[in-house]
Amino acid sequence: MIQKERIILGIDPGTQVMGYGILRVVNNKPELLAMGVLQLSKYDDHYLKLRRIFERIIGLIDEFLPDELAIEAPFFGKNVQSMLKLGRAQGVAMAAALSRDIPIFEYAPLKIKMSITGNGRAAKEQVAYMLQHFLHIPDSNMPTQMDATDGLAAAVCHYFQTNNPTQEKKFTSWKDFINKNPSKVK
Numbered sequence: 238m239i240q241k242e243r244i245i246l247g248i249d250p251g252t253q254v255m256g257y258g259i260l261r262v263v264n265n266k267p268e269l270l271a272m273g274v275l276q277l278s279k280y281d282d283h284y285l286k287l288r289r290i291f292e293r294i295i296g297l298i299d300e301f302l303p304d305e306l307a308i309e310a311p312f313f314g315k316n317v318q319s320m321l322k323l324g325r326a327q328g329v330a331m332a333a334a335l336s337r338d339i340p341i342f343e344y345a346p347l348k349i350k351m352s353i354t355g356n357g358r359a360a361k362e363q364v365a366y367m368l369q370h371f372l373h374i375p376d377s378n379m380p381t382q383m384d385a386t387d388g389l390a391a392a393v394c395h396y397f398q399t400n401n402p403t404q405e406k407k408f409t410s411w412k413d414f415i416n417k418n419p420s421k422v423k
Contacts, residue, residue, distance in 0.1 A: 244270070246303035246334075247392025248294070249384050250311070250327040252286055253278045255293070256382070258389025259301050260372075260396060267396050269372045270301060272385045283322060287329045294333035306334040307395035309387065310343045344394050349387075352394040364390050 242263045249256035258272040275293045277286045297303075308330060311323045331341050347357035353367050361383040368386055369379055371393070380386060 241265075243304040244301055245392040245395050246294075246297060246301065246306050246339075247388045247390065247395065248306065248308045248327075248330050249387035249391060250290070250308060250323060250330050251277070251384060252283065252322045252326050254382060254384045255290055255326065255330070256384030256386070256388035257293075257297060258385065258392045259297065259303065260389070260392040262396055262400070265400055267372065267393065269374055269378075269389070272380060272389045274380070274382050274384045274388075283325075287325060290326055290329045291333050294330050295336070298333065298337050298339065303339060305395065306331070306339050306341045307391040308341060308343055309349060309391050310345050312346050342395050342398075344391060344398075349390050349394040352397045353390050361387065368393060 242261065245260045245262065247258040247260065254277060255275040256272075257275070259270040260267050261270050262268075275289065277289060280286045280289065308327060311320060311327055334341050344352075350359045350364060351357040353359070353364050353371075356363070365379065365383055365386040368374065368389055369376075372389075
């Protein structure tokens, strides 16, 4: 029996702490390979932080050889400067994946929380709890920083979005659905 395997790298971008999680999927069964954080608060220079993000993502790619990158999209906040910095951090992570020809999938925070907990407004602790039980992670292996589980949540969200056996066809709009399914229109 041939085992189909793919590895998903999930990233929660940040300029103070970047979280990541790596999921291996064999025959549609997910398992945790690694999760952790990159501490960036010790660096004063924003550009040095961006360099460290790029280097860490490249290191994870070289070590785990992911097939796909799932990344959390920046949410809209009130502080424009913070949004700009977060967008740069996300862009650098994406550039690292692109430099290794890894396809990128971006998910809104609400989408990630909804796919993990069923509630788009779930707390980080709820997301971590659901991930722990879904992936059978022992208490001793759970990180203290929720940024790590947020990165893992992006990977698991992507797993859920791409492993739905009932969703054979993807549609971009209702018009696309109607064009591909004329017999379903009365």
